[in-house]
Amino acid sequence: MSALEPTTQPAAAVRPGRAWRPFALTLPALVLLAAVIGYPLITIVLRSLSEPEWGAQNYVWFFGAPVNLAVLQRTFTISAWVTLVCVVCAYPYAYLMTAVGPRIRLVLVLCVLIPFWVSGVVRTLSWVILLQDSGVINSLLRSAGFTGIRLIRTQTGVVIGMAQVLLPFMILPLYSVMKGIDLKLVQAARSLGARPSRAFFTVYLPLSLPGVYAGAIIVFILALGFYITPALLGGPRSTMLSTLVQTQVLSLLQWGRGGAMGVVLLVTTFLLLALAAPVMRSRHREAGRR
Amino acid sequence: MEMKPLTRLVLGLVCLLVAIWLVAPTLVVVPMSFNGNKSLAFPPQGFSWQWYQNFATNPEWSTSFLNSLKVASIVAVLATVLGTLAAFGLDRMKARPASLLRMLMLTPMVVPGVVLAIGIYAVYLDAQLVGTLSGFVLAHTILALPFVLIAVSANLEVFDRRLETAAASLGAGALTTFRTVTLPLILPGILSGLLFAFATSFDEIIVSLFITNPYLKTLPVQIFSSITRDADPTVAAVGTILLCATTILIGAGMLLLGRERKGRL
Numbered sequence: 330m331s332a333l334e335p336t337t338q339p340a341a342a343v344r345p346g347r348a349w350r351p352f353a354l355t356l357p358a359l360v361l362l363a364a365v366i367g368y369p370l371i372t373i374v375l376r377s378l379s380e381p382e383w384g385a386q387n388y389v390w391f392f393g394a395p396v397n398l399a400v401l402q403r404t405f406t407i408s409a410w411v412t413l414v415c416v417v418c419a420y421p422y423a424y425l426m427t428a429v430g431p432r433i434r435l436v437l438v439l440c441v442l443i444p445f446w447v448s449g450v451v452r453t454l455s456w457v458i459l460l461q462d463s464g465v466i467n468s469l470l471r472s473a474g475f476t477g478i479r480l481i482r483t484q485t486g487v488v489i490g491m492a493q494v495l496l497p498f499m500i501l502p503l504y505s506v507m508k509g510i511d512l513k514l515v516q517a518a519r520s521l522g523a524r525p526s527r528a529f530f531t532v533y534l535p536l537s538l539p540g541v542y543a544g545a546i547i548v549f550i551l552a553l554g555f556y557i558t559p560a561l562l563g564g565p566r567s568t569m570l571s572t573l574v575q576t577q578v579l580s581l582l583q584w585g586r587g588g589a590m591g592v593v594l595l596v597t598t599f600l601l602l603a604l605a606a607p608v609m610r611s612r613h614r615e616a617g618r619r
Numbered sequence: 620m621e622m623k624p625l626t627r628l629v630l631g632l633v634c635l636l637v638a639i640w641l642v643a644p645t646l647v648v649v650p651m652s653f654n655g656n657k658s659l660a661f662p663p664q665g666f667s668w669q670w671y672q673n674f675a676t677n678p679e680w681s682t683s684f685l686n687s688l689k690v691a692s693i694v695a696v697l698a699t700v701l702g703t704l705a706a707f708g709l710d711r712m713k714a715r716p717a718s719l720l721r722m723l724m725l726t727p728m729v730v731p732g733v734v735l736a737i738g739i740y741a742v743y744l745d746a747q748l749v750g751t752l753s754g755f756v757l758a759h760t761i762l763a764l765p766f767v768l769i770a771v772s773a774n775l776e777v778f779d780r781r782l783e784t785a786a787a788s789l790g791a792g793a794l795t796t797f798r799t800v801t802l803p804l805i806l807p808g809i810l811s812g813l814l815f816a817f818a819t820s821f822d823e824i825i826v827s828l829f830i831t832n833p834y835l836k837t838l839p840v841q842i843f844s845s846i847t848r849d850a851d852p853t854v855a856a857v858g859t860i861l862l863c864a865t866t867i868l869i870g871a872g873m874l875l876l877g878r879e880r881k882g883r884l
Contacts (some may be wrong), residue, residue, distance in 0.1 A: 332820050334634070344876055350708075350711070351708040351709070351711070351712040351717075352708060352716075353705070353708070354704045354705060354707050354708030354711075354739055355705045355708035355709060355712075355720055356708075357701050357704060357705075358655065358701045358702065358705040358707075358724060358764060358768075359720070359723075359724075359766075360702065360807065361727075361757070361760065361761055362723065362724060362727075362761060362764070363763040365739065365757050365760075366727055366730065366735070366761055367740025368739075368742060369735065369739045369741060369742045370734070370735075370738050372738055372741050372742055372876075373734065373737060373738045373741065374842075384815050390853065411661065414663070418637045419631075419637075420629055421633045421634055421637070422633075422634050422637045422638070424630070425630060425631070425634045435863070435873070437634070437638065439869070439873075440638040440641050440642050440868055442706060443645075443865065443866060443869060444641050444642060444645060445641060446818065446868075446869060447645055447861065447862055447865050448713060448821075448822045448839065448842075448858070448861050448865075449667075449822055449824065449839075450822070450824055450839045450842045450846075451645065451648065451842070451854075451857070451858035451861055452644070453647055453846075454842065454846055454854055454855070454858055455644045455645045455646075455648050455858065456644060456659065457648050457659070457842060457846060458648065458651055458855070459644055459647055459660055459661075461659070461660075462658035463658075463661065465647060467662045493640060493641065493644060493666065494717065496637075496640075496641060497641075522790040525622065525623070525626075528848040530874075543768045551727060553731065554730075554731025554732055554733065554734070556732055556733050556825050557825065557843070558825055559679065561843075561846060561847070565882045571731065573733070574734070574737060575736075577738075578740070579735045579786075579829070584737075584741065587695075587737060589731065591734040591737055592734075593736055594731050594733070595731060595734050598729060598730070598731055601727075601728060613645045
């Protein structure tokens, strides 16, 4: 063991014979992790392959039924819309956070943090009150002389609610990247004759992209697995994959099929993370070098 | 970055709209909670405190609230202890195994809620943990662990380990060093981890919806089933109470933080 020790390690850090100690400290957490995350996930994978009998039947069923594929596609579409709405809304907001004085910044930070901390169920409840047919938006429209529009149980309603819930996850990484951007670079571009818009698009925007990527990945992944908001704001025509999983398991007791759907969702999430990790890391390094 | 006045105005307006969009929707629960009618339709009719009374006296609501408090308190302590130990272990490990284990411990954050929920439900059915306090505590602890790990690790990263060496060289034992040097310096991280763990458990709904039963319900489960069942304004009253509690907590935290910073300067 001691032969493998890198020589750069500070002498006091790892005394010979005590290298196991740090592992012992992580052990309780790892045991719990294995029991409450690892074992259940393995159970689900096994059930998706073994119920009602061994084989890939549940996956064949999932990818063979147009209904399921439609839901899968819709899950991606809704998540993409939510991510887009979040990027568009968060970018100017995060930029303003870096540009204002400490007092206004505190107000802006509070506006992000309070919804972030308020119970997610309560926030979805308020969207139900706002969007329902007898809700705030429709009664305002009606009193202004317009006819009401259908918002609840539509895809638009789901996107509006989800984007609001997920917006802080976009604003915070963006802000932390933008905070570190050296504005002298923009000034340099300006002094060399670039117009403000050109200085923004060729200097500031590329430097802020790591934040956009990080935020977009987080929002997209969280959106893929969303359950509560689509369940309360959505209708039969805006069902997402999570709801389908729940129906298969709790209502139809089809553990195999529900499990297969869950595995598809899980694998998609991890694939996206794996794809995003190298991009984000290299961007990070690039930004650091400058 | 200098901007034309028009650009500045547009930027300000857009941000104002985003801020309103972030904060205002949640506030709609406040007027609804004083509704005179049993309805969630807007605008509310009349005025009454009856939904707050209902929350306090109806056993369905008060029990689920107490359950949530109980579960979240146990989870906060358990997750903080496990997470802090793990953060220390990872901090003192070689870089490669540490980053691998850290990734493993953060998985609860990225696994889609429903997938985790059906997995835990399947295992709990076999282990007879559905609708039990220990079932809730175990599931919520693992979901809260990543937040504690992140908070404490961030603090350990800026902690100067030479301070420990100094204490040791002056004759302090390992435990004394930890108690008098290390712990006070990383306490902010531990406390924010504790708070995050409490909030995570108190607000957890997806896994809870699966592992709940009529004997043990947490507040989010009760809120969810109330919304799907009927238009009972008690949910709005609960929402208002939670909103106020959150705002007061954040406000107090900010004030304390600000004062501490000022005191140090």
